[in-house]
Amino acid sequence: MSATQTPSGLEQSGTVPGTEPSRWQKAFHEIVTGNAIISVLAVLLALLVGAIMIAFTDERVQETAVYFFARPGDMLGAVWQSVSGAYSALFQGSVYNFRRDGFLDGIKPLTETLVFATPLIAAGLGVGLAFRVGLFNIGAKGQMLIAAACAGWVGFAVELPWGLHMIVALLAGVLGGAAWGAIVGLLKARTGAHEVIVTIMLNYIAFYLISYALRTQGLLQAPGSTNPKTAPMMETAVFPSLLGPRYNLHIGFLLVIGATIFVWWLLTRSNLGFKFRAVGENPNAARVAGINVKNMYVYAMLLAGGLAGLAGVSQVLGTVTTGFSAGIDAGIGFEAITVALLGRSRPWGIFAAGILFGAFKAGGFSMQAAEGIPVEIIVVVQSLIVLFIAAPPLVRAIFRLPSPDSTPRRQRPIVTKEVAAK
Structure with a gap:
């Protein structure tokens, strides 16, 4: 011993x-x-x-609180009814609705949760991947908007055969988001510009650039229209449904599952992922070990932008196929930061956090409709x-x-x- x-x-x-x-x-x-x-x-x-x-x-709770010491059971019962009713509505609006006839109708809220979760997971992966390299990617909104514009333009303006059209639109959107993210990496690597400032400014640039294109004939505005909105996507470019026409869940959810597996493999099984993690832990030590830290910043933001771009693509080709406006990101770019934080920047943690926040979105509207509780x-x-x-x-x-x-x-x-x- x-x-x-x-x-x-x-x-x-x-x-x-x-x-x-x-x-x-x-x-x-x-x-x-x-x-x-x-x-x-x-x-x-x-x-x-x-x-x-x-x-x-809750109004009933406020009423019973006046005589709480005389009849405390009334207030406690009102509290239970308000809270249990609200969270029951949240569950039935996001997981399973017991009031509907049949399993297929009852499970529809879960499919809506997955629809809301799809872009959140993709954008969260983009933010989380940058976090692992020590970069604060606050620019998922701009990357989503550029990707949506690229994929949307291919989706309504270019005629291609079924299948090929969807793939080309998907690639155009992902590449557009990747290019927008790569700008951040290049500025960080070559000039030392702080990525937080750059990504925030690029969010504004992307928003106003897309807004201008939506108000200009020949760019993104629907032909013959005066509204700042695109034309509907062609049927050949729209993501097909996973479970049939009665559900909104599309193959974009399968794409984010594949993206999650890819990011997990990249970070844990690849040489590039090892370099990413080394730079994220200590860029100075990584530089001494022979890793080109500047290139890692560029590669990381390129991939992060592509993942956030996948979120924009799923919006225009899967969820909002009737034409989109400048608000197509729907706040997803900033919610992705929360998803990445909750998932601890781990791929499967982000996947679970995205589903949780998707459930909040789907169930929140049901809670408001059923119980009158503000969303x-x-x-x-x-x-x-x-x-x-x-x-x-x-x-x-x-x-x-x-x-x-x-x-x-x-x-x-x-x-x-x-x-x-x-």
């Missing part, structure tokens, strides 16, 4: 036999100190705060999720979780009496 010297001068032996923690104890410790549990608890805390807000804004409550919940994720010590303190650098108590070396006597 080896011995180590303690600061007090006493020799300290290794772990006493029989006190080594089991594999289950080690696994539990890793779970409660890991990032995944913080994300889950952040969602739960945000839902709890959302429930308090729903209860306090802005969902926005507050999403904001609280980011707040709690940004403050892991607060979440750990609330749930009394150990810190990541702590070790299981029984795993700590023990100083025996015999060793101390020496």
Whole structure:
């Protein structure tokens, strides 16, 4: 048994036999100190705060609060009805509606959740990939708009056979978003410009550029129209439905599954992904190790822009096929930042976070229609999720979780009496 010297001068032996923690104890410790549990608890805390807000804004709760001390059961019952009704409507609007006849009709809310999640996952992957390289990609909105313009123009202005038309439009959109993202990488690499400033400015440039094109005949404006809107996409360019005409879910969801697998493979199995992670951890050490950090910035933003571009393509070729305006991004570019944060910039974490936020979007409208609760409550919940994720010590303190650098108590070396006597 080896011995180590303690600061007090006493020799300290290794772990006493029989006190080594089991594999289950080690696994539990890793779970409660890991990032995944913080994300889950952040969602739960945000839902709890959302429930308090729903209860306090409910008229029946306010009425019963006046005589709470005389009949507390009335207020507690009103609180339960308001919160359970709201979250029940959220569930039935995003996962399964028990009020509909048949399984096929009941499962439709889940398909709507996946429709909303598709662009969120794609844009979140673009933001998350840049985060892993140490870049703050705030420009998913601009990349989406440029991609939507490129894919949309091919979709309504170019006549091609079925199948080929959709592929060409898809490639045009992804390449457009990648080129817009590459501008950021080039400016960062060649001039040292900060990517946050550059991406924000490029968002404005893309928005006003697309707005101009939508008001100009011969560019994006529908022929013979005075509205700032494009013509409808040709049937040959539209993403086909996955489950038939009664559902809105299209093959764009399969594309984001493929994109998630690609990003996972890129970051964990490829040489380029290793360089990305090395630069993200410490660009100076990566440079000393022989990695061309400037090129990594360009490649990362090129790929990030292409992934955000896939979100724009799914919007114009899958969700809004009747023609789009300058608001086609629908706030997805900024929500992707939240999705990437909740997913901890990990591909499958982003995938799960995108589905969760898609459920919030799909269920929020149902909650508003069924219970009369403002849909802005969902926005507050999403904001609280980011707040709690940004403050892991607060979440750990609330749930009394150990810190990541702590070790299981029984795993700590023990100083025996015999060793101390020496």
